[in-house]
Amino acid sequence: MADGSIRTSASDANQIAKIEPILARVGFRNQLLVRVETREGIIGWGESGLSSRETAVAAVINDFAGFLVGQDAGQIGRIWQETYRSQYFEGGRVLTAAISAIDIALYDILGKRLGVPVHQLLGGKQRDVVPTFASFMAKDIDAALADTQTLVDDGWDCVRIYPAGFNTEGAFNPRGTLGKTVEILTAMRDRFGRDLSIGIDLHHRYSPAEIASFCNMLPPGTLDFLEEPIRCETPEAYEMLRGMTDVPFAVGEEFASKWQAGPYLDKGLTQYMRLDICNIGGFTEGMKVAGWSERHYIDLMPHNPLGPICTAASVHLSAAVPNFSWLETRQSSVENLGFHDPTLFPQQVQLEGACYAVPDAPGLGVEVNEDALRASQPAHVECPHLRKPDGSVTNW
Helix, strand or coil: CCCCCCCCCCCHHHEEEEEEEEEEEECCEEEEEEEEEECCCCEEEEECCCCCCHHHHHHHHHHHHHHHCCCECCCHHHHHHHHHHCCCCCCCHHHHHHHHHHHHHHHHHHHHHHCCEHHHHCCCCCCCEEEEEEEEECCCHHHHHHHHHHHHHCCCCEEEEECCCCCCCCECCHHHHHHHHHHHHHHHHHHHCCCCEEEEECCCCCCHHHHHHHHHHCCCCCCCEEECCCCCCCHHHHHHHHCCCCCCEEECCCCCCHHHHHHHHHCCCCCEECCCHHHHCHHHHHHHHHHHHHHCCCEECCCCCCCHHHHHHHHHHHHHCCCECCEECCEECCEECCCCCCCCCCECCCEECCEEECCCCCECCCECCHHHHHHCCCCCCCCCCCECCCCCECCC
């Protein structure tokens, strides 16, 4: 063909007829959903995970649609390869966020076409429910203990905090957050004992030296995992940090491929794999990383900060793999961010206590109110641009 692409053979009914990115406002942030429709009228939904840069991902999705329309919607693995390799500069988070959304939507279509839930397409569920961890901002000791008590009473056995003293208005003093955070974590462990798993999301805002100092301040056994303590571009930096502390790492939400995940698995640089199905490359790539993780006895702890499509996809993946600990949820009573608006998503995977029920409906098990979704008013959301006390820029 003139554009150099190859149209695969497919019945007219199962050919991709349309691929459309839809930017919508859900809660206080945007969600970039992808709607894929076949010629027989089956609609699949996917979601991109690259928050605040959704328009860049939408542009890539529109480019991909130029050669995907007319292809067999069931050849999911082949489509993954073509979208990944269809430009000279393969990979990168913008491209794989677009690939992820399309891949998830194609699995949704296949499940609906066959009348089975997506987890059945991945080999069937290995667990009946998907346990989760819940999070909260640790403002002070009393508030942290109260929020933890609420979560424990609601059934959670794993909680995650954010560092004390974090200011989203732009000012951030990394070292200035550490002492108070140590006091809060120590009080949580003293109050709730060893049965509660406790982690902290450091959001790659720190240096190896700062994290080493932080861990040295903590009494042994305080933390069960450190999430994203430093940036992930340099595995050697994690290797250095791994030699400075024995607290398990939970790393991977920024990974955009199995190639990025590989060094962290092979070198033992993470003890939990935090892949994000809406960034890693969808089910197709997510299952490969899950298998690679299993080889190293590393459990998945998937990143799940978005809406019902991301949550449903994460639940199906989590249900289908043997190596799994907890899935992130943002729907607890102490941190419900409104990303699962039932007026926009009248059917979605349900959180029951501290676990997600594994859905048996065909596809992802999510219904979308398209009229309401399209009527929402998205507005650009810029992540905070943080600066240190000396005025220099640091990570969000």
